[in-house]
Amino acid sequence: MTDARFERTRAIVYQAVSQVLVAEGLVGLTVDRLAAESGIARSTIYRNWPDLAALACEAFDELMHQESLDLGADPREELHDYLADYARRLNDPTYTAMLVALIEGSWRDEAFAEVHRRAFSQTRSRAGSILRRAQKEGLIDIRLDIAQCVEDLVAPFLYRRVVTQNRITPRQVDELHARLVKRWTPSEK
Amino acid sequence: MTDARFERTRAIVYQAVSQVLVAEGLVGLTVDRLAAESGIARSTIYRNWPDLAALACEAFDELMHQESLDLGADPREELHDYLADYARRLNDPTYTAMLVALIEGSWRDEAFAEVHRRAFSQTRSRAGSILRRAQKEGLIDIRLDIAQCVEDLVAPFLYRRVVTQNRITPRQVDELHARLVKRWTPSEK
Numbered sequence: 001m002t003d004a005r006f007e008r009t010r011a012i013v014y015q016a017v018s019q020v021l022v023a024e025g026l027v028g029l030t031v032d033r034l035a036a037e038s039g040i041a042r043s044t045i046y047r048n049w050p051d052l053a054a055l056a057c058e059a060f061d062e063l064m065h066q067e068s069l070d071l072g073a074d075p076r077e078e079l080h081d082y083l084a085d086y087a088r089r090l091n092d093p094t095y096t097a098m099l100v101a102l103i104e105g106s107w108r109d110e111a112f113a114e115v116h117r118r119a120f121s122q123t124r125s126r127a128g129s130i131l132r133r134a135q136k137e138g139l140i141d142i143r144l145d146i147a148q149c150v151e152d153l154v155a156p157f158l159y160r161r162v163v164t165q166n167r168i169t170p171r172q173v174d175e176l177h178a179r180l181v182k183r184w185t186p187s188e189k
Numbered sequence: 190m191t192d193a194r195f196e197r198t199r200a201i202v203y204q205a206v207s208q209v210l211v212a213e214g215l216v217g218l219t220v221d222r223l224a225a226e227s228g229i230a231r232s233t234i235y236r237n238w239p240d241l242a243a244l245a246c247e248a249f250d251e252l253m254h255q256e257s258l259d260l261g262a263d264p265r266e267e268l269h270d271y272l273a274d275y276a277r278r279l280n281d282p283t284y285t286a287m288l289v290a291l292i293e294g295s296w297r298d299e300a301f302a303e304v305h306r307r308a309f310s311q312t313r314s315r316a317g318s319i320l321r322r323a324q325k326e327g328l329i330d331i332r333l334d335i336a337q338c339v340e341d342l343v344a345p346f347l348y349r350r351v352v353t354q355n356r357i358t359p360r361q362v363d364e365l366h367a368r369l370v371k372r373w374t375p376s377e378k
Contacts, residue, residue, distance in 0.1 A: 151348060
């Protein structure tokens, strides 16, 4: 298969993965179902993606990183853009349905849990590098632990969207941003 | 059926629900499967629990409220005990596997989502009344929004346990408690 043809195949298979996960969750994810949904031969799917857990995470990862915003240059703006982009992704029902299906799968399946941990540590390291830059530029108190700041940054919207199932409004983005910047700013003393 | 016999039946059915949810998630939850797992007749299950989504939430609710601690009398202690109890529940793999299965189900199934919203609004109102008492007794700044405080209270551990899948340590309970009390205390000015 040429690279261009493989890219097309991959896009179609990823699309099928997200349709199956949204409609049925991980239990619906079988090679037969993906072949039926995508029109791609079962043998092609088997050959390229022998591990369906890894395929589900790849497809999610693709969705997660597509159309990523250019983040602002100033660390305060960069944090705001990061939160706005995160809210936009969580507000996409396909994204959140896939996220929830992956979390659920990783609680029942160890092979899945490992792929999931890898994907999430990438997300955390992206947020972490934004926060470390902000710390370097004096927006975040040097004594604060970056892992804790990552949790402060991502936990509220995740809870609001995944558990209480409310959409995140632009005003909530502004409010969380203002609250975190205030909390993290080095004190005057 | 006498009340005592019904109580026994109910306990056995709830136990079967949690076993099925932990092993297979919501998709495994059928009357046939519950009958096989529990030894209770299908007709008894049908008659008492015509709605399996509601049954799953009932069983979860039972698990959620069992062995609830007596909370401390002082609002500061009461908050600490609430967090410690919440951490203890989240650290129980059965509890969290069920929680995740319910969240996942409610993203794909509207009937389920409604039952889930009802269960979660009970949890939030319990946390809310503890926080309102603390606000009345001067531990929480009167200007703070209680719904926001509930989110501050429950989101971090939920994220840590459900998404990153780490256990919550007693030290993390103490740290979150100290951080929240400090953040919520009315300022001197």
